[in-house]
Amino acid sequence: DIQMTQSPSTLSASVGDRVTITCRASQSISSWLAWYQQKPGKAPKLLIYKASSLEDGVPSRFSGSGSGTEFTLTISSLQPDDFATYYCQQYNSYPWTFGQGTKVEIK
Amino acid sequence: EAQLVETGGGLIQPGGSLRLSCAASGFTVSINYMSWVRQAPGKGLEWVSVLYSDGTTHYADSVKGRFTISRDNSKNTLFLQMSSLRAEDTAVYYCARGAVASAGQFHYWGQGTLVTVSS
Numbered sequence: 443d444i445q446m447t448q449s450p451s452t453l454s455a456s457v458g459d460r461v462t463i464t465c466r467a468s469q470s471i472s473s474w475l476a477w478y479q480q481k482p483g484k485a486p487k488l489l490i491y492k493a494s495s496l497e498d499g500v501p502s503r504f505s506g507s508g509s510g511t512e513f514t515l516t517i518s519s520l521q522p523d524d525f526a527t528y529y530c531q532q533y534n535s536y537p538w539t540f541g542q543g544t545k546v547e548i549k
Numbered sequence: 550e551a552q553l554v555e556t557g558g559g560l561i562q563p564g565g566s567l568r569l570s571c572a573a574s575g576f577t578v579s580i581n582y583m584s585w586v587r588q589a590p591g592k593g594l595e596w597v598s599v600l601y602s603d604g605t606t607h608y609a610d611s612v613k614g615r616f617t618i619s620r621d622n623s624k625n626t627l628f629l630q631m632s633s634l635r636a637e638d639t640a641v642y643y644c645a646r647g648a649v650a651s652a653g654q655f656h657y658w659g660q661g662t663l664v665t666v667s668s
Contacts, residue, residue, distance in 0.1 A: 443610075476654055478594075485643055485658035486586075486594065497656065529594055533653020537609045538596040 444468050444532050448541035454549040461517040463544045465530035470510045474534035477506055477515045480543075481526045489528075490515065520546070551575040551657045553644050558662030565634050565666075571627040571644030571659055579622040582652035585629050587640035588661075597642070598629065599652055612638075634666045 445468040455461050465475065473493040478486035488497045490506035493513055503518040517524055525548055530541040557569040571583070585597040598608045598618040606618050617630040627644050641663050645655035 474651070474653065478655075480594075485660055486655070487658070488654065488656050491648070491654040491656075492651070531594070531596075531653070531655075533651060536607050538599075538653050540594040540596070543593045 443537055444471060444535060444539055446530055446532055446539050446541040448528075448530055448544050450544060451542065452545045452547060454547045455520050456549045457520055457522060459520045459549075461520050461524075461546060463515045463528055463530075463546075465508075465513040465515070465541050467511045467513075467532055467534075471532040471534035473509050474532055475506075475508070475513050476531045476533065477504075478529045478531065479524075479526045480529065486529065517546075551646060553646065553657060553659035555642065555644055555659040555662040558642065558664045560665045560667065561634055562668050563635060563666055566630070566632040567634065567664060569629040569631065569642055569644075569662060569664070571629075573625050573627065573646075576646070578620050578625050578627055581649075582647035583618075583620065583627045584645045584647060584652070584655065585616075585618060585627075586643045586645055586655070586658075587638075588643070589637075589640045592640075595640075599647070600627065601652065631664070634664075636666050638664060639666045640664060 475493045477490040480486040494506045527545045552574045584599040600618045615633045641661040643661045644659045646657040648654040
């Protein structure tokens with residue numbers, strides 16, 4: 443199975459900060475990577491797919507980059523609505539696997 | 550707009566069986582790629598199973614042989630039949646719709662249904 447490792451696990455930041463979350467795959471997954479945002483008690487929401495494609499309706503402050511084994515999710519200017527947990531997910535091969543999550547907290 | 554509504558969760562004893570349903574609207578389940586994803590309380594996301602439009606299925610090793618994904622085209626509904634349930638199957642179960650270009654991109658999610666396996 444492909445292991446997905448996110449860092450950091452928790453991130454404390456302020457409104458307006460630039461935030462970067464890293465996701466590493468245990469083997470190459472090309473660009474078959476998605477990023478999701480999840481708020482407490484809610485279903486995950488797709489933000490980025492194919493490593494860098496922005497989902498319709500998602501603010502442009504969110505961006506994704508990377509390929510192979512190293513990926514990043516960047517929030518250019520953190521907004522109050524962005525405090526949540528973020529997950530990466532590979533869908534290069536079965537079983538599709540998620541990272542353990544990164545919780546973005548208010549500093 | 551696409552909508553997914555899961556039902557069927559509840560409290561079940563270890564070793565028991567349960568069937569989850571995911572009613573879809575705004576699109577046709579039979580021509581889309583549909584998955585189940587679960588989340589144990591306070592934990593991360595775990596993909597469970599996928600059903601392709603051609604009927605092909607795949608499962609996580611943790612549920613293989615115990616869970617079966619299926620659909621009813623006439624009801625536009627996805628199912629997850631769960632048997633030999635264990636305490637570690639306790640989770641919120643979400644159904645999700647994959648993209649036409651790539652089944653593993655989950656563009657739409659239901660609100661989830663909680664399954665609790667406990668005596």
